Amino acid sequence: GEDVEQSLFLSVREGDSSVINCTYTDSSSTYLYWYKQEPGAGLQLLTYIFSNMDMKQDQRLTVLLNKKDKHLSLRIADTQTGDSAIYFCAESAANNLFFGTGTRLTVIP
């Protein structure tokens, strides 16, 4: 199957920027996604980027895509304590989504 990799943990101070990185393997993926999972809840779609784009900005969120290196990142500006959660990247392939292991973001007040 597809291989989507993420680092497991990230800690940042409140007000700083967070950058969560992800690498994927399927160069034919049409869309790449970022999901957020808060404790005790399901995965919530945060944002996505079409594979022919290299950047997408949505309020505090910036997604960068380097298709050549198969690298995706999610930048959260002015990180707040409410941003503490697990963030999953996912690539679409074969009518399915393949998820990374998730990065647990801890925001330190």
Add this chain to the structure above:
Amino acid sequence: DAGVIQSPRHEVTEMGQEVTLRCKPISGHNSLFWYRQTMMRGLELLIYFNNNVPIDDSGMPEDRFSAKMPNASFSTLKIQPSEPRDSAVYFCASTPGSGEQYFGPGTRLTVT
């Protein structure tokens, strides 16, 4: 829209018992996915349906697991008999076919 609905939210059962998890996808969505999430293995795709037809069940761990989708608005995941290692959070997700999946709140299953 109410989103994807799952029931029960929590289930505690004894080893050997049958467990049935239920899911109602978002109306109009044509694909439905069942996932299992554990600390050890992360998020695993168990099975998915397209237009009520099972497409890929290669993630179903054993014959003890079965899933059905009798109509577009309802799916079940059954474990019989259940074992302690089945303890996990089970998520259902649906998609309108454009790629992004919408997840339910999950069912936390504990098998003692």
